[in-house]
Amino acid sequence: MWARKRIDIGWTDLWFGFRKTYCKVDRTIAAQDAESAFTPRDRSLACLSVRSGFDLLLTGLRMPAGSEVLVSAVTILDMVRIIESHDLIAVPIDIDPSTMQLDLGTLQNAIKPQTRAILVAHLFGAILDLSEICSIAQRNDLLLIEDCAQCFDGNRYTGHPGSDVVMFSFGPIKTSTALAGALLVVRDQTLLKRMKSTHQTWPIQPQAEFRVRVRTYSLLKLASGRRTFAILVWILRWLGKNRDETLNGAVRNFPADQFFTRRRRQPCNALLQLMKHRIDRFDASRQDRRSRLGRMLADGIGLSDRDDNMRVPSAATQYHTWWVFPLCCDERHQLIEQLRYSGFDATAVSQMQAVPSIVGNLADSPVTAQRLVDSMCFLPLYPEMSEQAISQMIKIVDQHAKTRNQPFQADSPLE
Numbered sequence: 001m002w003a004r005k006r007i008d009i010g011w012t013d014l015w016f017g018f019r020k021t022y023c024k025v026d027r028t029i030a031a032q033d034a035e036s037a038f039t040p041r042d043r044s045l046a047c048l049s050v051r052s053g054f055d056l057l058l059t060g061l062r063m064p065a066g067s068e069v070l071v072s073a074v075t076i077l078d079m080v081r082i083i084e085s086h087d088l089i090a091v092p093i094d095i096d097p098s099t100m101q102l103d104l105g106t107l108q109n110a111i112k113p114q115t116r117a118i119l120v121a122h123l124f125g126a127i128l129d130l131s132e133i134c135s136i137a138q139r140n141d142l143l144l145i146e147d148c149a150q151c152f153d154g155n156r157y158t159g160h161p162g163s164d165v166v167m168f169s170f171g172p173i174k175t176s177t178a179l180a181g182a183l184l185v186v187r188d189q190t191l192l193k194r195m196k197s198t199h200q201t202w203p204i205q206p207q208a209e210f211r212v213r214v215r216t217y218s219l220l221k222l223a224s225g226r227r228t229f230a231i232l233v234w235i236l237r238w239l240g241k242n243r244d245e246t247l248n249g250a251v252r253n254f255p256a257d258q259f260f261t262r263r264r265r266q267p268c269n270a271l272l273q274l275m276k277h278r279i280d281r282f283d284a285s286r287q288d289r290r291s292r293l294g295r296m297l298a299d300g301i302g303l304s305d306r307d308d309n310m311r312v313p314s315a316a317t318q319y320h321t322w323w324v325f326p327l328c329c330d331e332r333h334q335l336i337e338q339l340r341y342s343g344f345d346a347t348a349v350s351q352m353q354a355v356p357s358i359v360g361n362l363a364d365s366p367v368t369a370q371r372l373v374d375s376m377c378f379l380p381l382y383p384e385m386s387e388q389a390i391s392q393m394i395k396i397v398d399q400h401a402k403t404r405n406q407p408f409q410a411d412s413p414l415e
Contacts (some may be wrong), residue, residue: 001226001229001230001233001340001343001344001345002226002229002343002344002345002380002385002389003223003224003225003226003229003345003380004247004345004346004347004378004380005173005224005324005380005382006221006224006382006384007172007173007177007217007220007221007224008173008174008175008176008177008382009176009177009178009179009217009221009278011218011221013274013277013278013281014214014217014218014221016273016274016277017178017179017210017214017270017271017273017274017277018211018214018215018218020269020270020273020274021207021208021210021211021214021268021270022207022211023269023270024269025269025273027204027269027272030269030272030273030276031046031272033272033273033276034046034181034183034272034273034275034276034279035183037183037275037276037279037280038154038155038158038183038279039158039183039185042189042192043185043186043187043189043192044183044184044185044186045183045184045186045192045195045196045199046181046182046183046267046272046275047181047182047183047184047199047266047267048180048181048182048205048263048265048266048267048271049169049171049180049181049182049263050147050149050167050168050169050171050182050184051078051079051082051263052182052263052264052265053167053182053184053195054079054082054145054147054167055082055085055260055263055264056184056195056198056199057145057165057184057186057191057195058082058083058086058088059086059194059195059198060191060192060194060195060198061116061117061143061191063086063088063116063117064114065087065088066087066088066089066114067088067089067114067115067116068088068089068090068091068112068114068115068116069083069088069089069090069091069115069116069117069118069119070091070093070107070110070111070115070117070118070119070142071083071090071091071092071093071118071119071121071355072092072093072095072100072102072119072120072121072123072147072355073092073093073094073095073354073355073366073368073369073370074095074100074121074123074352074353074354074355074366074369074372074373075119075121075123075147075352075353075355076121076149076351076352076353077351077353077355078259078351079119079121079147080355081259085260088116089114089358090355090358091110091115091358092354092355092356092357092358092366092369093106093107093110093366094106094365094366094367094368094369095366095368095369095372096368097311097313097328097368097372098311098313098314098315098316099126099128099314099316099317100122100123100124100126100128100313100314100317101128101129101317102118102120102133103368104132104133104136107133107136108136111136111140111142115140115142116142116143117142117143117144117145118133118136118137118142118143118144118145119145119147120133120144120145120146120147121147121149121150122146122147122148122150122151123150123313123314123352124150124313124314124322124323124324124325124326125150125151125175125294125314125320125321125322125323125324126151126314126317126319126320126321127148127151127153127157127317127319127320127321128317129318129319130144130146130160130162130163131160131162134160134162134163137162138162143164143165144160144162144163144164144165145163145164145165145166145167146159146160146163146165146166146167147167148166148167148168148169149167149168149169149171149174149182150169150174150323150324151175151321151323152168152169152170152174152175152176152321153175153287153321154176154279154282154284154287155282156284157319158185159185163187164186164187164188165184165185165186165187166184166185167182167183167184167185168182168183168184168185169181169182170182170183170275170278172217174323175287175321175323176278176279176282176283177278178271178274178275178277178278179210179213179214179217179271179274180210180213180267180271181267181271181272181274181275183275199266200266202264202265202266203265203266204265204266204267204268205265205266205267205268205271206268207268207269207270209268210268210270210271211270229345230343233345243345244347244348244349248349286383287321287383289383290321290322290381290382290383291320291321291322293322293381293383293385293387293390294320294321294322294325294381295320295322296387296390297325297379297381297390297393297394298312298315298325300390300391300394301327301394301397301398310327310328310329310330310397310401311327311328312325312326312327312328313326313328313372313376314326322381324378324381325378325379325380325381326376326377326378327376327377327378327379327397328372328375328376328377329375329377329400330375331400332348332375332376332377333348334400335377335396335397335400336348336377338396338399338400339379339393339396342392342396344379344380344389344392344393344396345380346377346378346379346380347377347378348376348377348378350376350378352373352376353373354366354369354370354372354373355369379393380393
């Protein structure tokens with residue numbers, strides 16, 4: 001069975017990270033090396049996660065209470081939680097489903113005297129053209145923040161030149177993962193100094209904790225092979241365990257009640273070194289293969305223009321790394337059942353949510369975002385997959401489109 005996701009890290013990289021937890025190194029040098037990996041060091045900050053960096057950013061900005069941040073209507077709700085923790089208001093801006101770009105008319109109408117910033121999320125590996133959004137931000141004196149957690153592409157994309165802050169993630173399921181960590185590129189030197197000053201007051205993540213993390217994700221990597229994953233699925237079924245709950249629980253970082261205390265820490269030296277190591281050894285050919293497979297799958301499905309009940313969000317974006325492959329389908333659970341039966345571990349479980357609208361705000365309610373989230377599932381896609389596997393998924397989706405109102409018969413395997 002093709003697992004829903006494979007951890008994008010090699011065994012030698014895992015050994016490098018594990019070994020570094022026992023090594024002593026000057027912390028200042030480790031941080032500087034990580035921060036200068038693909039952008040000038042005097043513009044970067046290495047931190048524990050994008051959530052940690054975003055928290056530092058809002059602390060450094062010192063926006064008045066009640067200020068509004070315009071956000072992509074589909075995002076990780078933890079980002080909204082951080083905004084609200086600073087007594088700010090997150091205002092969702094609906095999106096164009098074909099590109100996942102912000103709706104420019106809604107964005108313009110949402111700008112008020114209390115608006116201070118725009119937070120744009122590049123979703124699913126699609127890298128948006130921010131030229132018009134950048135012009136809107138500059139005309140209205142707004143800070144433009146790019147959330148690039150899902151679209152790392154080495155030094156081939158380091159953010160739009162007009163953005164004020166760009167955030168990259170190296171979390172466990174991200175491209176070129178270091179199992180944690182993030183890099184923020186900050187244009188304003190004064191703001192960056194304030195962020196670093198606050199960061200230095202946070203406790204440092206223990207090396208031993210990161211060592212355990214490396215061991216845990218080594219086991220998860222081992223379990224993601226086709227045969228081992230099939231055995232794992234069989235064991236979970238035999239034990240009566242829910243597959244989605246078990247797999248997502250295995251990669252959950254911290255309990256909800258420790259959201260801020262565990263994120264308000266500095267990365268340990270081993271993590272800083274592993275981030276530098278992973279960025280330096282970014283494999284562009286591997287990324288390009290995933291992009292080709294993603295485009296092959298999107299073009300093969302090709303349903304967005306002829307079937308309103310099924311679409312591939314972000315498929316119209318020209319610059320796409322296909323970090324994950326989303327598919328919106330009115331009968332998604334039936335499609336997932338068909339895919340799993342045929343050896344593809346599709347899932348509807350995701351941290352991506354529609355941001356709730358703000359009562360009394362004139363911005364349109366994010367109806368499109370909510371509709372997408374309610375119908376979205378994710379198909380396996382990574383460089384190890386064969387073109388034959390991609391073609392098989394295309395056939396399954398096509399057959400589902402033709403027979404979606406009929407109950408799935410598990411004794412009639414798809415070919």
